[in-house]
Amino acid sequence: MAIAEKQLLKHYKTMLVIRLFEERVEELFGKGVIRGTAHLAIGQEAIAVGVASALKEHDYITSTHRGHGHFIARGADPNRVMAEIYGKKTGYSGGRGGSQFMADLSLGFIGANGITGGSIPVATGAALSAKLKESGKVAICLFGDGASNQGTFHESLNMAATWQLPVVYVCENNLYAMSTHVKDAMAIENIAGRAIAYGMPGKVVDGNDLFAVHDAVSDACVRARGGEGPMLLECKTYRLSGHSRGDQCNYRDVEEVQEWGKSDPIVRLQTALLERGLLTGERDAEIRESVAAVVDQAVAFAEESEYPDVSTLEEGVFA
Amino acid sequence: MNEYSYMEALRSALRDEMLRDQDVFVMGEDIGIYGGAFGVTQGLLERFGKDRVINTPISEGGFTGVAVGAALTGSRPVVEIMFMDFVGLIMDQLVNQASKLRYVLGPQAKCPLVVRVACGAGRCYGPTHSQTLESWLAHIPGLKVVAPSTPSDADGLLRAAIRDDNPVVFIEHKLLYGEKGPVASPGGEPMPLGEARVVQEGDDVTVVAWSWMLAEAEKAAAELEEQDISVDLVDLRSLSPIDHETVVDSVKHTGRLLIVEEGYRTAGMSGEIAMRVFEQAFDYLEAPPRRLATPDIPIPASPILEKAAVPNTAAIVASVKDLMAYQG
Ligand SMILES: Cc1ncc(C[n+]2csc(CCOP(=O)(O)OP(=O)(O)O)c2C)c(N)n1
Ligand SMILES: [Mg+2]
Numbered sequence: 001m002a003i004a005e006k007q008l009l010k011h012y013k014t015m016l017v018i019r020l021f022e023e024r025v026e027e028l029f030g031k032g033v034i035r036g037t038a039h040l041a042i043g044q045e046a047i048a049v050g051v052a053s054a055l056k057e058h059d060y061i062t063s064t065h066r067g068h069g070h071f072i073a074r075g076a077d078p079n080r081v082m083a084e085i086y087g088k089k090t091g092y093s094g095g096r097g098g099s100q101f102m103a104d105l106s107l108g109f110i111g112a113n114g115i116t117g118g119s120i121p122v123a124t125g126a127a128l129s130a131k132l133k134e135s136g137k138v139a140i141c142l143f144g145d146g147a148s149n150q151g152t153f154h155e156s157l158n159m160a161a162t163w164q165l166p167v168v169y170v171c172e173n174n175l176y177a178m179s180t181h182v183k184d185a186m187a188i189e190n191i192a193g194r195a196i197a198y199g200m201p202g203k204v205v206d207g208n209d210l211f212a213v214h215d216a217v218s219d220a221c222v223r224a225r226g227g228e229g230p231m232l233l234e235c236k237t238y239r240l241s242g243h244s245r246g247d248q249c250n251y252r253d254v255e256e257v258q259e260w261g262k263s264d265p266i267v268r269l270q271t272a273l274l275e276r277g278l279l280t281g282e283r284d285a286e287i288r289e290s291v292a293a294v295v296d297q298a299v300a301f302a303e304e305s306e307y308p309d310v311s312t313l314e315e316g317v318f319a
Numbered sequence: 320m321n322e323y324s325y326m327e328a329l330r331s332a333l334r335d336e337m338l339r340d341q342d343v344f345v346m347g348e349d350i351g352i353y354g355g356a357f358g359v360t361q362g363l364l365e366r367f368g369k370d371r372v373i374n375t376p377i378s379e380g381g382f383t384g385v386a387v388g389a390a391l392t393g394s395r396p397v398v399e400i401m402f403m404d405f406v407g408l409i410m411d412q413l414v415n416q417a418s419k420l421r422y423v424l425g426p427q428a429k430c431p432l433v434v435r436v437a438c439g440a441g442r443c444y445g446p447t448h449s450q451t452l453e454s455w456l457a458h459i460p461g462l463k464v465v466a467p468s469t470p471s472d473a474d475g476l477l478r479a480a481i482r483d484d485n486p487v488v489f490i491e492h493k494l495l496y497g498e499k500g501p502v503a504s505p506g507g508e509p510m511p512l513g514e515a516r517v518v519q520e521g522d523d524v525t526v527v528a529w530s531w532m533l534a535e536a537e538k539a540a541a542e543l544e545e546q547d548i549s550v551d552l553v554d555l556r557s558l559s560p561i562d563h564e565t566v567v568d569s570v571k572h573t574g575r576l577l578i579v580e581e582g583y584r585t586a587g588m589s590g591e592i593a594m595r596v597f598e599q600a601f602d603y604l605e606a607p608p609r610r611l612a613t614p615d616i617p618i619p620a621s622p623i624l625e626k627a628a629v630p631n632t633a634a635i636v637a638s639v640k641d642l643m644a645y646q647g
Contacts, residue, residue: 035443036443036445036620037442037444037448087619087622088621094621095619095621095624096446096620096621096624097445097620101447101620114446114447115404115405115447117377146376147377149376149377150378151378151380177376177377178353178356179349179351179353180353180376180377184374185376251352251353307624308623310624310627313614317615
């Protein structure tokens with residue numbers, strides 16, 4: 001199902017929020033304001049928003065170490081995402097999880113994940129419970145090209161196809177796992193091609209095109225909800241930022257980054273909106289201003305929030 | 320003696336062993352052009368090429384198993400696992416494959432495998448990137464486990480681990496990579512595995528620590544010295560086999576024991592070390608042995624919580640003072 005026109009500006013804005021949020025996180029790390037590490041989704045916003053826009057409110061979604069954007073697209077409060085990155089009490093995990101470990105089950109967002117490939121069986125399990133409970137829910141599993149080389153990927157896809165589970169595997173193929181190019185980590189061209197080995201359809205999608213991602217995920221969800229089983233979508237994209245904090249990117253050429261920069265998903269959407277007459281320069285400026293306010297507010301919220309109380313350190317290990 | 324960082328010591332030991340023995344190769348994620356997550360393997364790809372510096376897909380369970388197979392057939396692989404937390408993914412290869420081969424198959428088989436891992440908190444990396452899980456490994460017969468705390472030990476023990484004909488898990492600490500110190504014999508001889516090192520002699524209390532906790536304990540010992548408490552400080556270095564003799568001898572001399580570890584308290588290393596002291600030096604004890612460990616909680620990311628979770632110098636000083644004040 002195509003995206004309703006009246007939703008488009010909202011999606012455009014969400015993509016901008018993610019971009020600016022990530023840029024701000026990078027800046028705060030640079031200044032030493034926040035500690036730990038963070039993996040930014042700059043350049044991959046169309047996947048986060050395209051996926052989220054295709055889901056129903058009650059569906060499940062699992063994420064990765066590069067999860068801020070997925071979470072914000074799914075409706076997370078940027079204030080609380082930022083507070084979690086800061087390690088503050090008001091963060092989604094009360095500061096315990098940090099950048100790679102947050103969730104909001106009420107949004108169906110059942111977790112970012114610091115273990116590469118760790119969330120693939122978890123998403124599959126959410127689909128299993130949806131099937132057992134006949135809830136009509138679908139699980140979306142986001143993961144990277146690198147994660148698709150973990151055993152969990154292969155084992156999960158086999159089970160999902162065998163059991164015809166309502167799950168959609170969405171691979172964000174950004175060409176690299178840290179410094180390792182996909183060509184140095186697998187002998188095939190398309191990860192989507194692996195689907196056939198497990199008995200499910202696979203499809204290559206332009207991951208920098210919001211419309212393409214939305215349509216592909218929508219169609220896969222219709223299939224899954226109709227009891228036709230899982231599907232593997234491979235969204236081709238590129239991370240315009242480094243892998244994580246401190247990455248010098250010595251493994252890739254500046255020209256490659258520039259080339260992919262021409263396919264910036266936000267610029268592509270902006271161009272499409274302008275062409276269709278859905279956006280004007282003036283409206284764009286307004287939107288960008290309101291986006292800056294959202295991110296400023298998130299930083300202010302995180303700054304003003306308190307750190308967790310040390311007396312709580314040993315609380316809550318068991319349910 | 321020259322000063323090296325812990326990281327440089329590891330890198331030069333790897334390079335020397337690769338030069339010395341053609342059968343030695345390294346494998347792991349992003350160890351090629353990136354030089355490893357913490358930079359240890361920088362320069363090795365340029366020097367030895369892709370066949371001996373094998374940059375793997377993200378498939379820890381798989382490539383560790385590949386290394387076991389290579390070790391069983393005459394190679395001497397050195398595997399890098401980025402974060403010790405990820406040993407969860409390779410446990411079957413260690414527990415049910417590598418560690419069993421010699422005992423079951425006899426002298427026809429050996430598995431000269433080294434698995435290097437980076438452990439420890441202190442960087443606010445959160446619950447899945449900060450753990451110290453050595454007691455899992457020390458529990459397994461047939462695996463050797465070492466955890467150097469100085470550049471010199473990093474150098475000597477890594478050489479020894481590579482030349483050893485058994486699987487060895489080599490535990491590095493994130494906070495130690497930048498620490499500098501003299502290296503006794505750069506380019507020189509390996510150190511024996513399985514021997515503790517007495518860092519300083521003292522009369523009042525035995526403190527046993529290793530890896531990053533040794534650095535905290537050294538600072539504590541210096542503070543305690545100023546308060547006229549003399550610490551016999553033992554760097555365990557090897558967690559399997561454990562040099563119980565050195566610990567027991569020290570406790571026989573001081574009568575008091577504190578063990579400091581970064582792993583979780585329950586079923587950690589401390590319980591094992593203290594039990595041997597009970598068995599072999601009970602009559603010498605002037606106070607019940609004590610331990611400091613990370614409480615039984617996942618290690619939180621928040622700086623303030625992380626700091627509170629892991630034992631530090633102040634906690635060691637306080638614990639030693641409690642031990643000294645014990646009246647029976
Ligand atoms: C089990 C495990 N192995 C390694 C890592 C370290 N690591 C974190 S992200 C990453 C690369 C992941 O690549 P990919 O799946 O393509 O996702 P991307 O970072 O490109 O979004 C690696 C190796 C990890 N967190 N977990
Ligand atoms: Mg990738």
